[in-house]
Amino acid sequence: MSASLPPFPQPQENAGSPELLQLGTGPDADEPCLRADAARNRARLLEAAERLVAEHGAAALTMEAVATAACVGKGTVFRRFGDRTGLLAAMLDHSERKFQAALLTGPPPLGPGAPPVERLRAFGCALLSRSVDQLDLLLAGEPSAERRHTFAPRRFLRQHVALLLREAVPDADGELLSHTLMAYLDAALIHHLTRQCGLPAERVRAGWIDLVARVTRTEPPDAGAEFPATAETA
Numbered sequence: 165m166s167a168s169l170p171p172f173p174q175p176q177e178n179a180g181s182p183e184l185l186q187l188g189t190g191p192d193a194d195e196p197c198l199r200a201d202a203a204r205n206r207a208r209l210l211e212a213a214e215r216l217v218a219e220h221g222a223a224a225l226t227m228e229a230v231a232t233a234a235c236v237g238k239g240t241v242f243r244r245f246g247d248r249t250g251l252l253a254a255m256l257d258h259s260e261r262k263f264q265a266a267l268l269t270g271p272p273p274l275g276p277g278a279p280p281v282e283r284l285r286a287f288g289c290a291l292l293s294r295s296v297d298q299l300d301l302l303l304a305g306e307p308s309a310e311r312r313h314t315f316a317p318r319r320f321l322r323q324h325v326a327l328l329l330r331e332a333v334p335d336a337d338g339e340l341l342s343h344t345l346m347a348y349l350d351a352a353l354i355h356h357l358t359r360q361c362g363l364p365a366e367r368v369r370a371g372w373i374d375l376v377a378r379v380t381r382t383e384p385p386d387a388g389a390e391f392p393a394t395a396e397t398a
Contacts (some may be wrong), residue, residue, distance in 0.1 A: 192208065206244060207233050210258050214298075216369060222300035258303045259298060260317045266290070267324055280331035281380050287325065288349060288372040295354045296365050302351040313343075322346045332380045341379060347376060 184241045193311060211235035216225055227248060231238040245251040272278035273286040307315040313322075320343050329338035329345075347353070348371070377384040 176292075193215065205236075205240075205259075206254075209236070209241060213255055214259075214301075217255070217301050218297065222252070222304040223250070234391065252301070252304055255301055256317070259294070259301070263290070264320060265293060278283060280378065281382050282330040284328045284376050284380070285343075285373055285385070287328070288345070288376065289369055291321070291349050292354065292365065292372060294368055295349070295351050296358060299355055299359075301353060303355060306351065319344070329379075336379075345375065345379065348372060393394055 211223060211229060213230045216229055216233055225248065227241045227245075230239045230251065234241075241251070245254055266274050268286070269275060273282040274290055282359070306312075307318075312318065325345050326338045326342035328360050329341050331338065331339075354368065357368055358365055373384055377380075
């Protein structure tokens with residue numbers, strides 16, 4: 165494939181350089197500016213909500229359950245997030261911010277400092293682990309079909325993959341290949357493979373390692389090589 169490919173057309177809302185996710189639309193959208201005690205309380209509520217989703221699934225998440233788990237009044241949860249939709253959006257925002265921070269400033273191989281192929285492997289392994297752990301939450305926040313590829317979090321991650329591909333295989337069409345690789349990491353597909361087909365997560369992870377090796381024309385790592393399981397452990 166020619167190294168001088170024509171520029172890849174971008175949707176209008178995708179103009180500009182990649183930026184950190186800004187999802188929040190409620191009273192706490194400016195999370196960095198919250199008072200220290202308010203930020204701690206918000207984080208405590210989100211952690212309680214994440215535990216509930218992990219244990220019982222997103223369908224069982226209610227404002228009352230979060231209040232009980234966090235040992236606060238129900239009104240506190242409603243004042244902080246507005247309603248259940250606001251709570252789910254805040255949880256997704258919180259998760260996305262942590263993952264993006266690991267990509268941009270975390271330690272290698274997920275963060276900067278490792279060769280692009282190693283970062284690509286680590287990216288997929290971490291995202292797969294996150295999807296398995298938070299699958300109900302991710303599915304609940306799945307954008308509509310017409311927004312799927314312009315949705316800010318997904319756009320940011322795909323641009324990250326495209327950048328790594330341009331470094332690893334400069335003669336390939338990294339923009340198109342990034343869509344192909346991101347399709348393998350789609351939450352709906354992970355749900356189908358792990359829950360409907362019963363595939364173990366380790367097999368899905370091995371498939372990602374094999375896919376990266378084939379796309380980048382590199383040798384796969386030795387069996388048993390470890391990669392970051394999540395953004396938090398990167």
